[in-house]
Amino acid sequence: MEGRFRMEVIHNIQEITASLRGAFVTIGNFDGVHLGHRFIFRRLVEEARRQGRPAVAISFDPHPKRVLHPERRPFYLITTLAEKTALLAETGLDAFVVIPFDLEYARTTAEEFVREVLWEKLRIGRIIIGHDYTFGRDRQGNEAFLTAAGCRLGFAVEVIAAHCAGDTVISSTRIREALLAGDVGFAAALLGRPYNLAGPVIPGHRRGVNLGFPTANIEPEKELVPARGVYAVRVIRGGKSLDGIVNIGFNPTFAGQRQTVEVHIFDFQQEIYGEFLEILFVERIRDEVRFESPAKLIEQIGQDIARAREILSPKQ
Secondary structure (H helix, E strand, O other), X not given: OOOOOOOEEEOOHHHOOHHHOOOEEEEOOOOOOOHHHHHHHHHHHHHHHHHOOOEEEEEEEOOHHHHHOOOOOOOOOOOOHHHHHHHHHOOOOOEEEEEEOOOOXXXXXXXXXXXXXXXXXXXXXXXXXXXXXXXXXXXOEOHHHHHHHHHHHOOEEEEEOOOEXXXXXXXXXXXXXXXXXXXXXXXXXXXXXXXXXXXXXXXXXXXHHHHOOOOEEEOOOOOOOOOOEEEEEXXXXXXXXXXXXXXXXXXXXXXXXXXXXXXXXXXXXXXXOOOEEEEEEEEEEEOOOOOOOHHHHHXXXXXXXXXXXXXXXXXX
């Protein structure tokens, strides 16, 4: 089912057309579009197709917590809006409604949202939400509120229980915690794919070249950078996947003052300043370490590359 349909993206509720009336919808922030979210989307699309209804996801941008709590910085998002949209387009949804969120919109009550968006604009037939999702001013839009509104207006409400990977409840918060601890493998297990960082290649100190291991210094789009250390990664350049290692940290051997994200692509010598690269984190190899000399660092980098090649090699 995934990937078969072209998803319409709507950035203003006034652009919602009559073609989406009667939709089956879900609403949420969907940061990360993790396996728990995908379970909801799969259920939504299956039910919508069975009933011949459009399948619609509704979200907000910026993330409401970023607007309501600007003092919480850095604010770690797993996906940018563009990444989230691309991931949702793979699920079979017919439309993705992105409602602009600001302090004025934050005053919208759950009752107003249901009436103005879910009913007047969409005339929904069913809404499916995660077990812990709430919306509207003072978080009044919960399961009980929606059930009462559904009885009054004539739409069904379905609440999806927590989705687990092993003994872990899958959540965006748990994924952020794993990434900040450097556990990119566990984060990938909850996401259903490797975590990614993307950004342009910017000039660095060229220490990698001098050490015999040229690196591309990436300026990430996202603030959520995995814990300092060395990782085996795949690098997406122009649609092609290349193997490499990434060092995240302050280059303590050289008394660095600024955290950098430096990727060494195996068997690659081209000049790529200004190009846009995407890094997919596969496995953490080691912590960031200060070495006694550049020679010791060179020796360790050689070991890191050997270990990364082993991790990234095709498994038989």
